[in-house]
Amino acid sequence: xxxxxxxxxxxxxxxxxxxxxxxxxxxxxxxxxxxxxxxxxxxxxxxxxxxxxxxxxxxxxxxxxxxxxxxxxxxxxxxxxxxxxxxxxxxxxxxxxxxxxxxxxxxxxxxxxxxxxxxxxxxxxxxxxxxxxxxxxxxxxxxxxxxxxxxxxxxxxxxxxxxxxxxxxxxxxxxxxxxxxxxxxxxxxxxxxxxxxxxxxxxxxxxxxxxxxxxxxxxxxxxxxxxxxxxxxxxxxxxxxxxxxxxxxxxxxxxxxxxxxxxxxxxxxxxxxxxxxxxxxxxxxxxxxxxxxxxxxxxxxxxxxxxxxxxxxxxxxxxxxxxxxxxxxxxxxxxxxxxxxxxxxxxxxxxxxxxxxxxxxxxxxxxxxxxxxxxxxxxxxxxxxxxxxxxxxxxxxxxxxxxxxxxxxxxxxxxxxxxxxxxxxxxxxxxxxxxxxxxxxxxxxxxxxxxxxxxxxxxxxxxxxxxxxxxxxxxxxxxxxxxxxxxxxxxxxxxxxxxxxxxxxxxxxxxxxxxxxxxxxxxxxxxxxxxxxxxxxxxxxxxxxxxxxxxxxxxxxxxxxxxxxxxxxxxxxxxxxxxxxxxxxxxxxxxxxxxxxxxxxxxxxxxxxxxxxxxxxxxxxxxxxxxxxxxxxxxxxxxxxxxxxxxxxxxxxxxxxxxxxxxxxxxxxxxxxxxxxxxxxxxxxxxxxxxxxxxxxxxxxxxxxxxxxxxxxxxxxxxxxxxxxxxxxxxxxxxxxxxxxxxxxxxxxxxxxxxxxxxxxxxxxxxxxxxxxxxxxxxxxxxxxxxxxxxxxxxxxxxxxxxxxxxxxxxxxxxxxxxxxxxxxxxxxxxxxxxxxxxxxxxxxxxxxxxxxxxxxxxxx
Ligand SMILES: [Zn+2]
Ligand SMILES: [Zn+2]
Ligand SMILES: [Zn+2]
Numbered sequence: 001x002x003x004x005x006x007x008x009x010x011x012x013x014x015x016x017x018x019x020x021x022x023x024x025x026x027x028x029x030x031x032x033x034x035x036x037x038x039x040x041x042x043x044x045x046x047x048x049x050x051x052x053x054x055x056x057x058x059x060x061x062x063x064x065x066x067x068x069x070x071x072x073x074x075x076x077x078x079x080x081x082x083x084x085x086x087x088x089x090x091x092x093x094x095x096x097x098x099x100x101x102x103x104x105x106x107x108x109x110x111x112x113x114x115x116x117x118x119x120x121x122x123x124x125x126x127x128x129x130x131x132x133x134x135x136x137x138x139x140x141x142x143x144x145x146x147x148x149x150x151x152x153x154x155x156x157x158x159x160x161x162x163x164x165x166x167x168x169x170x171x172x173x174x175x176x177x178x179x180x181x182x183x184x185x186x187x188x189x190x191x192x193x194x195x196x197x198x199x200x201x202x203x204x205x206x207x208x209x210x211x212x213x214x215x216x217x218x219x220x221x222x223x224x225x226x227x228x229x230x231x232x233x234x235x236x237x238x239x240x241x242x243x244x245x246x247x248x249x250x251x252x253x254x255x256x257x258x259x260x261x262x263x264x265x266x267x268x269x270x271x272x273x274x275x276x277x278x279x280x281x282x283x284x285x286x287x288x289x290x291x292x293x294x295x296x297x298x299x300x301x302x303x304x305x306x307x308x309x310x311x312x313x314x315x316x317x318x319x320x321x322x323x324x325x326x327x328x329x330x331x332x333x334x335x336x337x338x339x340x341x342x343x344x345x346x347x348x349x350x351x352x353x354x355x356x357x358x359x360x361x362x363x364x365x366x367x368x369x370x371x372x373x374x375x376x377x378x379x380x381x382x383x384x385x386x387x388x389x390x391x392x393x394x395x396x397x398x399x400x401x402x403x404x405x406x407x408x409x410x411x412x413x414x415x416x417x418x419x420x421x422x423x424x425x426x427x428x429x430x431x432x433x434x435x436x437x438x439x440x441x442x443x444x445x446x447x448x449x450x451x452x453x454x455x456x457x458x459x460x461x462x463x464x465x466x467x468x469x470x471x472x473x474x475x476x477x478x479x480x481x482x483x484x485x486x487x488x489x490x491x492x493x494x495x496x497x498x499x500x501x502x503x504x505x506x507x508x509x510x511x512x513x514x515x516x517x518x519x520x521x522x523x524x525x526x527x528x529x530x531x532x533x534x535x536x537x538x539x540x541x542x543x544x545x546x547x548x549x550x551x552x553x554x555x556x557x558x559x560x561x562x563x564x565x566x567x568x569x570x571x572x573x574x575x576x577x578x579x580x581x582x583x584x585x586x587x588x589x590x591x592x593x594x595x596x597x598x599x600x601x602x603x604x605x606x607x608x609x610x611x612x613x614x615x616x617x618x619x620x621x622x623x624x625x626x627x628x629x630x631x632x633x634x635x636x637x638x639x640x641x642x643x644x645x646x647x648x649x650x651x652x653x654x655x656x657x658x659x660x661x662x663x664x665x666x667x668x669x670x671x672x673x674x675x676x677x678x679x680x681x682x683x684x685x686x687x688x689x690x691x692x693x694x695x696x697x698x699x700x701x702x703x704x705x706x707x708x709x710x711x712x713x714x715x716x717x718x719x720x721x722x723x724x725x726x727x728x729x730x731x732x733x734x735x736x737x738x739x740x741x742x743x744x745x746x747x748x749x750x751x752x753x754x755x756x757x758x759x760x761x762x763x764x765x766x767x768x769x770x771x772x773x774x775x776x777x778x779x780x781x782x783x784x785x786x787x788x789x790x791x792x793x794x795x796x797x798x799x800x801x802x803x804x805x806x807x808x809x810x811x812x813x814x815x816x817x818x819x820x821x822x823x824x825x826x827x828x829x830x831x832x833x834x835x836x837x838x839x840x841x842x843x844x845x846x847x848x849x850x851x852x853x854x855x856x857x858x859x860x861x
Contacts, residue, residue: 005669007633011767015116023783024118026074028528035071036529037063038507038568040537040545043080044104044126048111050577050615051538053625054641054651058574058717059536060117061642064763065713067118068787074529076510077112077119079105081128082499084162084178087432090464097432098460101128111625115634116766118783123513127502132509133434134455135520136501140437141448142559148194151446155332156425158186164428165190167498170544174292185289191436191495192423195551199224199419201565202550211570213648216542223543225420230404232413234259234339237311237320243267246334246418249341250407251399254388255362256314256339259323260305260351262331263288271310271323281306281325288327296327303328303351314339315412316389326351334418342378343370349378362387363396424548426498431462431471433496441483441490449492450484456492470494503545504552507532508562519561526562535568536647542573572647572717579621579653581610589620612652623653635765636662642719642764665768668730668761672754672772678741680777684752685745687791694736695749697819702753703795705729706788709760719764726760729753759788803854804829806838822849829855 018024028034039059042052063075079101086097093100105126112119125132143149157166161181165188170177195202203224206217229248236242243259261267263285272281284306288296295301305326312321321339328347329338342352343361352359359372363383370379385391391399391406407413427436435456437449449456459478462471472478472494483490511529512522537545546568553567582590584600584607594600595607615622628637640661645651685691691699705725712722733753739746755776762769762782773782798818802825803810812834816825826847829835835857842859849855 003670003673005666005768007635007665007767008630010771011114011116011634014767014770015113017770017781018116018118018783019113019121021781023781024075024120025122026072026120028525029072030528032070032072034074034529035063035066035534036074036532037066037534038076038510038532038536040535040541041078041080041503041506042108043083043085044101044108045085046104046107048108048115048625050623050625050641050653053115053637054577055536055538055574056112056115056117057638057641058572058647058719059534060115060638060766061713061719061763062534062536062717063118064766064783065787067783068759068763068785070786073118074510075118075120076123076513077117077121078124078506078510078513079126079128080499080503080506081105081126082433082496082502084164084430084432087430087464090432096460097464098128101126101432114629115625115638118766123510125509125513127434127499127506128432128458130455130457131514131516132506132520133502135509136434136497136505137437137449137454137456138451138519139505139556139559140497141451143193143555144438144448148197148555149191150194151189151191153187154190154192154425155185156188156190157183158188159183162430164430165425167425167500167544168422174295182292188427190425190427191438191493191497192425193551195424195548196419196421198551198554199226199421201554202421202547205550205566209566209569209571212568213571213573216539216546216571216573219542220547223421223547225418227418227420229416229418230407230413231335231416232315232339232407234312234315234321237313243312243323243337244335245337245339246416247339249344250403250413251385251396252341252344252362253314253339253403254317254385254391255341255343255360256317256321257319257342257358257360258321258340258352259312260326260329260338260340260348261308261323262329262336263325263327264331265325265336267337268308268325271308275309277309281308284325288325291327293330297330299346301328303347303354305351305355307355315407322357324351324355332422333420343372343375344378344380346378346380349375360387424498424551426501427495428498429470429494430496431458431464433499434458434502435472436493436495436497438493439481439483439490440493441486441488443488444483444485444490447484449481458496470496472496500544500548504548505556507535507549507567508553508556519559521556521561523562530562531564531566532568534570534572536572536574538576539573546571574647575645575650576614577641577651577653578612579615579623580612581619581621583608583610589618591620594620614650615653621653628658632658632662633665633767635665635768639665639723639765643723644720646716646718646720664727664730665765667734668757669768669772671730671733672757673775675747675750675754676775678739678747679751679754682744682747682751684755685748686752687794691745691749695746698732698736698753699749700794700796700798701729701732702756703790703792704797706756706760706790707792707795710787710790713763722760723764726757729757733757756788758782759785800852802829802852804832804835805854805856806835807858808856809838811835811838818852822851825849826855829857 037059039055063073067073081101086101089095089100090097140149157171159166159176159181161179171183174183176183203226206221227248229246230250232245233242272278305324308323308325310323312323314321340348342348343359344363361370361372364386365383382396385394385396385399404415435458437456438446439449440446459475462475464471479492480489481492508521508526512525515522549567556562582595584590584605586605587600587602598607600607613619640658644657708725709722712718758769758772770782799815800818802814802816804812812832814828826849839857839859845858845860847857
């Protein structure tokens with residue numbers, strides 16, 4: 001065996017071994033506790049990037065650690081394979097999406113294998129496989145039959161760049177989540193999933209997920225956006241019914257002095273129809289429609305409005321309220337109409353000031369009463385009701401309930417609950433997605449395809465031009481289908497499903513990945529494995545993916561497909577991988593290779609080091625995992641990713657950090673190899689004999705390290721501090737004096753330490769540790785080796801008592817760790833309170849330390 005650490009040879013050797021022996025294949029074993037560890041599956045974009053490497057390295061440590069703790073661990077991997085990039089690649093380069101996708105999968109799979117991740121590859125699948133999406137189509141049909149999938153004309157978010165509809169969740173600040181193009185509004189027939197049927201359960205279960213980060217729970221709750229309030233009727237002055245308003249601030253009702261209506265609301269045009277104002281109002285409505293929805297509702301946006309020459313009546317004060325169309329009110333929140341209380345709402349306040357509308361204070365702070373004429377901003381805090389009829393003098397929080405009850409009793413309103421969550425629009429006018437299994441017949445209407453005809457397979461030969469509409473619509477062989485009811489030629493639905501549908505249930509499929517019977521999920525197996533014990537992925541999925549996955553789980557439970565309420569017991573959202581950026585004034589972002597000694601290699605100009613940002617191709621601050629593996633090996637890459645930062649924090653890239661990780665593995669390798677001849681065949685020390693000195697300290701450190709690493713992984717996933725503890729142990733092994741050849745006890749202590757190092761590092765750097773373990777004489781492999789245990793008595797920090805003398809007389813005693821440094825003990829003695837009384841005002845001549853026994857302070861005169 002070569003003494004040199006050669007990761008390339010070792011790593012490939014062990015990867016082959018794991019594969020050949022099927023080490024990570026698992027089945028249901030009812031005699032052991034199960035543990036389902038899952039990382040969010042990747043989109044096969046072409047290459048694994050550092051973000052993937054970090055995500056999967058974190059997952060792999062946990063999976064391997066749990067195996068060593070005796071769990072039956074399921075750790076699968078697959079491919080979220082439908083989606084736009086495949087289609088765009090097809091348009092740009094003329095490669096079929098299916099071929100592009102499968103080539104990418106093959107390449108990325110090779111990369112993942114080269115990282116040594118402990119996946120059960122037998123469970124691998126890609127969501128673009130009809131064997132997968134046929135079950136998704138079956139679920140769709142069930143949803144349709146239960147009214148959970150429905151089609152309606154709806155104003156949708158349309159991305160002109162991607163040429164498809166986007167879900168609300170996929171629009172970020174008015175822009176497409178994928179390509180950042182400005183999203184437009186269009187009215188189209190769309191398929192929706194009635195996620196709102198589950199809104200209360202989705203919300204209440206947020207409080208039953210203690211294993212989720214609070215931040216993610218808050219984001220889910222906020223997205224669901226439940227608000228309890230009142231629906232109030234404001235009678236129209238023209239006698240034609242009432243305007244319904246939803247408010248959570250019914251305590252301010254007596255201060256409502258005008259009415260605001262969303263510009264898009266049908267009422268706006270209705271009020272001015274046939275009047276001289278019609279054209280002017282229409283122009284205003286069109287103008288507002290072009291404004292960005294998010295911008296419109298932001299505090300700072302210019303408030304625009306138009307009086308509609310119409311009035312309604314405040315139901316409690318009978319005040320006539322002018323009705324305005326306004327740009328900052330949205331049609332799809334609440335009822336699209338807002339009672340304006342300018343004294344207690346800042347936007348209403350600004351609007352009232354701009355249009356000279358009346359202000360009536362109805363909530364007074366206790367200390368300094370408000371004067372409407374003097375107000376420079378709305379008063380939004382708590383206080384006591386005034387100008388509010390019989391509610392005067394009541395605390396405003398109490399008035400919420402009291403006024404709601406009053407409105408209900410007098411038939412002018414009722415308590416209601418509103419949610420921000422909307423149904424999930426899943427129609428996409430794109431090719432590379434799962435077909436929606438519906439048929440539209442001219443005589444019979446819309447109906448599901450026959451179950452016997454599933455899967456409705458996506459046709460292979462289509463023309464992808466990227467020009468408008470669904471590419472499937474032009475494909476006669478696909479579109480024409482016999483009506484399941486009357487047999488006449490009917491049309492298939494040509495929209496495909498949002499790719500978030502596939503990722504909403506894939507974790508169930510891993511439990512029986514190749515199950516061919518209806519409904520594609522083996523109940524006994526899914527009952528054994530689900531829920532996922534630990535889910536790991538990026539924070540960017542904190543809303544959409546997780547909400548959809550929770551919805552699907554609840555729905556599939558109600559269909560009898562599975563038995564859990566929630567899919568993911570624990571969730572870890574790992575931070576990003578970041579690196580500094582470099583720029584040249586003339587050439588923009590530069591690769592490190594384009595910046596030699598601070599100069600741009602193109603123009604010689606000064607290179608400025610920019611902000612540290614998430615690695616991205618456009619910022620040219622990416623690091624290629626392939627290069628790192630070739631240079632240092634997978635173990636070094638894994639170690640660096642885990643050591644550089646705790647998992648939930650961002651990881652800042654550092655070349656020195658990678659070098660450091662590589663150096664540490666070499667150090668560990670060499671010290672163990674150095675001792676190999678002496679410790680071969682030696683039993684590890686198991687106690688019994690009293691140890692002294694360095695050996696005693698080494699053994700204590702060994703047990704302390706086992707304890708620390710166990711706690712750090714088990715309780716907090718803090719691999720960085722765990723690794724640094726092992727590094728200290730390796731350092732100590734370097735520091736001790738090499739025992740003489742025949743010192744069996746010494747070598748058995750060293751053997752115990754070496755074994756601990758190997759086992760503790762095994763989940764983190766599995767290849768080098770397998771090799772070292774083999775060198776130490778274990779033929780079993782480490783995947784199922786038991787995790788080391790520590791002896792709390794050995795691990796306990798030992799303490800001794802030191803006597804403090806002043807001029808030879810015992811004056812005090814202190815307790816210190818057994819290996820405390822002599823200089824520290826002298827300092828402690830000099831600052832000791834009791835001893836201090838005897839040296840007060842005197843000059844200390846010298847301090848004598850007798851190791852492990854006493855300190856004598858000698859004073860002058
Ligand atoms: Zn887009
Ligand atoms: Zn028909
Ligand atoms: Zn340049």
